[in-house]
Amino acid sequence: MEARLLSAILGVVLVQAETAVQSLDLPRLAGFWREVGVASKQHLALTTPKRLEALFLTLHEAELTVRAAYSSLGSCETENIVGSEVNVSGKFVFPGRREIRVIDTDYERYAILRLSLAWRGEDVHVLKYFARSLEEDYEPGLWKFRELAADTGLFLVARHGQCAKLLKQVSLH
Template sequence: MAARLLSTVLGVVIMVQVGAATKQSLDHQKIAGFWREVGVASEHSLALKTSRRLEGLFLTLSGGNLTVKVVYNNSGSCQTENMVGLEMDVSGKFAFPGHREIHVLDTDYEHYAILRVSLHWRGQDFGVLKYFSRSLEDENEPGFWKFRELTADTGLYLVARHGRCAKLLKEELI
């Protein structure tokens, strides 16, 4: 019990530290572009066991709107979806239709971004931490270790597989 309490407190401290590092306004121009999903952490197995796996996304911002073009691997076939969200009262936090939110917790804009994705589904709130990289190959960047520290006590954890759908999205947009 004491160990669980300690890990919870440490998790909150890390979240506060990461949040403090991103108190500055999100630079919309710098966050825009291609991102490949590298890691996922959640306390809910539902978030990790879906047959429709996100592989990459392309962000564009205009005013307070965030357009997200997402590419999924759905049992071997690539599917895309476009979503438009509106920036909320916190810089870097966007609300999307269907009770979904994306919050940019940390980024260096060039190599990595750590996002918290929240959604309300079937009367429950689900939260997933996601690590994204600009690169199709490299995962061992300093941001990845921040993500691992941040998610050490989350419970379930998955490192995304290299996917051809993310590669196709990046090539399509170049």
């Protein structure tokens, strides 16, 4: 009974967080973001050998360009993906049935995103916590992420990887 009540409360919190983002200031979201935490019920989302380290977001009207830096078997890979905003502020769709939704952000220190994608015939949903800094995780934002992810299985990663550093250096120049 307590577990169902907790899930219901967290579901309400998640819905409130999603609706609170209606007035999202998208230009302030642009720039460098380092991945700090991942939460998913799907084990595959947590154990992939190609690990995201950082994103650099660029906005142009209703288009979001995501430059992603991955660590894969000891080397760095980057990928550029262009998505478009749909009828909800902070929700972007990308080719391949992928979607990103901004759940919460203070623009300056942290962002919590929900990624949805189809993989091997399954819908996979992942909550991700990002920090602007290569060094700091910003504890108040991290606590919000932990609360939202409490019933999904939590995997925190403190990656200070070379790929994130390279993406930040290249993208800022």
